[in-house]
Amino acid sequence: MENKVVVVDDHTLLLEAIGGLVRDFENFDVLYLCKNGQELLEKLKIPKNIPDVVLMDINMPLLNGIETTKILNEKFPQIKVIALSVEENEKTILKMLRAGAKGYLMKDTKKEILKEALNQVIEKGYYHTNTISKLLIGSLTKDETAVELKEREIEFIEHACTEMTYKQIAEKMFLSPKTIEGYRDSIYEKLNLKNRIGLVLYAIRNGLFTP
């Protein structure tokens, strides 16, 4: 019996290429390919389009992998999602796993590993490499007390990803430079940053700012 697989990735070439790989696996068949989460949800409205496994990229336009996975887990909990990403960022991986992904593959895995992952997800319900397992265990010890950034702080961070000085940012936000410094200090404290460079990198890595 052939297990039905759907691949979701915005890069057409990779989408088709990975689809081709999966089609070559004996006990798997590709139902169809999608370019983003929205397209997938559209397809799933028809019952016979419901696959056993979804291979899902994380960075996609319209509806990204994390959001899509969350929705799938609510509406179609029987579908197993395997994340497929170049993203090696710890937080992103954890977000994806929290969203309900049953496996996480770096895009630099060999096709044998992909096959193994597909089989294990079907049989055991999950597949995790050593790297990911360690990450999961590590995440338990850390108290990930979801750092909440205020609306105004986020606005400040966006301006901080710029050549402006804090004085200039203050003018732009109609605030006193001292208030801006206050934002900065509390953000540094919350996020454990040492200086503005760290802040910029944090902003970029967490999607608050796109360079």
Place this chain on the structure above:
Amino acid sequence: MENKVVVVDDHTLLLEAIGGLVRDFENFDVLYLCKNGQELLEKLKIPKNIPDVVLMDINMPLLNGIETTKILNEKFPQIKVIALSVEENEKTILKMLRAGAKGYLMKDTKKEILKEALNQVIEKGYYHTNTISKLLIGSLTKDETAVELKEREIEFIEHACTEMTYKQIAEKMFLSPKTIEGYRDSIYEKLNLKNRIGLVLYAIRNGLFTP
């Protein structure tokens, strides 16, 4: 007669998947696959390993696509390089084309386009989509007074994209802090930057640093 193709990409899954696609094209065959530029150069030491076309990713460890393409153009000008990238950054594309790439494909192209590109590169010696052609024409009007960064300066920039202070960077590079400040000042001058934030953004936007 089968044209020999080599694929270079650090993400094994994509590497194998794209290799699979190309193998399916009638008049093309995949010689071998490489994970980075260094591996490719190593392979090319044996004459029968010399392909007609190289499909090359840009962002790779050890030796990136731009540098590898430059070297290929010097030592093996008969090899045609087609860049294959998610990078939509204008400057990066131009750098790759200046390095001697005969074609540039975004990773979201369909496999028919890939086939077309391979065929055209063999027949006409080049392949460019409309988007790239427009970019090329546009680049002629701009005076891109090619700012050249020294080897050591690039190394410094990578360290500058970090929470380290200049003093710490100096230690890491076995140089006096004053020398580091010298690098910084001349880079700011050359690239018209106001502060380290600007430098970090420049580095990221031009592929010198990946966050």
Place this chain on the structure above:
DNA sequence: GAAAAAAAGGGGTAAAACCCCCATGCATTT
């Protein structure tokens, strides 16, 4: 309506970053 929390603003200090201008040594060019 009082208490608590948050946002906004402030003073002072030390370190880091920025911005000049200059010196040496060494290789290449002319």
Place this chain on the structure above:
DNA sequence: AAATGCATGGGGGTTTTACCCCTTTTTTTC
């Protein structure tokens, strides 16, 4: 022999950041 380029390092100054600890005002919450 002089000039040029470049990597390396230095002196001395100003501006900007970072990091303390503190007050006032506004908003939320009970």
